[in-house]
Amino acid sequence: MKKTLTIVKIGGNVIDNSEQLHYFLEDFSALSGDKILVHGGGKVATELGVSMGIEAKMVDGRRITDIHTLRIVTMAYAGLINKNIVAQLQARYCNAIGLTGADGNTIKAVKRPVKAIDYGFVGDLDEHSVSVETISSLLGSKLVPVFCALTHDGDTQLLNTNADTIASAIAVAMSSVYDTTLIYCFEKKGVLRDVDDESSLIREIRLEEFTSLQESGVISGGMIPKLHNAFEAIKSGVKEVLIGHADELLKNGDAKGTRLTQ
Numbered sequence: 001m002k003k004t005l006t007i008v009k010i011g012g013n014v015i016d017n018s019e020q021l022h023y024f025l026e027d028f029s030a031l032s033g034d035k036i037l038v039h040g041g042g043k044v045a046t047e048l049g050v051s052m053g054i055e056a057k058m059v060d061g062r063r064i065t066d067i068h069t070l071r072i073v074t075m076a077y078a079g080l081i082n083k084n085i086v087a088q089l090q091a092r093y094c095n096a097i098g099l100t101g102a103d104g105n106t107i108k109a110v111k112r113p114v115k116a117i118d119y120g121f122v123g124d125l126d127e128h129s130v131s132v133e134t135i136s137s138l139l140g141s142k143l144v145p146v147f148c149a150l151t152h153d154g155d156t157q158l159l160n161t162n163a164d165t166i167a168s169a170i171a172v173a174m175s176s177v178y179d180t181t182l183i184y185c186f187e188k189k190g191v192l193r194d195v196d197d198e199s200s201l202i203r204e205i206r207l208e209e210f211t212s213l214q215e216s217g218v219i220s221g222g223m224i225p226k227l228h229n230a231f232e233a234i235k236s237g238v239k240e241v242l243i244g245h246a247d248e249l250l251k252n253g254d255a256k257g258t259r260l261t262q
Helices: 018-030 042-051 067-091 132-140 163-174 207-215 223-235
Strands: 003-010 034-039 096-099 144-147 150-152 158-160 178-186 204-206 240-245 258-261
Touching (some): 003 163, 034 067, 034 163, 042 067, 067 144, 067 150, 163 178, 163 223, 207 223, 223 258
Parallel strands (some): 034 144, 178 240, 204 258
Antiparallel strands (some): 150 158, 240 258
């Protein structure tokens, strides 16, 4: 019988709010079983860059990572944000270890090829990117890995990599040895039938329902790729994916939000 593993991804809506981050880390620390935390932090990186005279360059919401921006995101993600989270988890008796994908060769990426847009030093992942052996060893040592949104190419180059993608790739890879649950924390209670009505939460969506919800317009815009990636993870072995608000999703270890299953 496989052991259970919970992988939680948090974004800027948690990281940028010190009070919300405090309560989230309380809940995360209380989660039973093996667990992994993955975080982004784009707003902090942008503010740090501005303070150093480097403006963020975005195309369709995606950050262009030139060499100067790479230095900024490395400082922000792997330094300021990651170590602050690790220190707060240690204060809660959660023995965390902060990591980039380069540490322990845990996540190796490929630099995104230049097509219509040159995204710079951005990494793409595939089914061979994540080292299951290394992460399993950390978990076996009772450590809680905390991954930031940086990987490497195995040839000295760090790469800025989407945190949602990292969380999904880890979940899929680790599902070969764990019963894996992937949790995405974002600014809504979950998937809503009416985006402006928080009470219209859809508690569960099965794979066969996903298409009909798209066709009816219930799921649209940015939620389409998010749920598409979530169901791809489920089809690749992840037990379930949960999407919801950080201040509710992990309360008392009882996950709320929207549950996505096969």
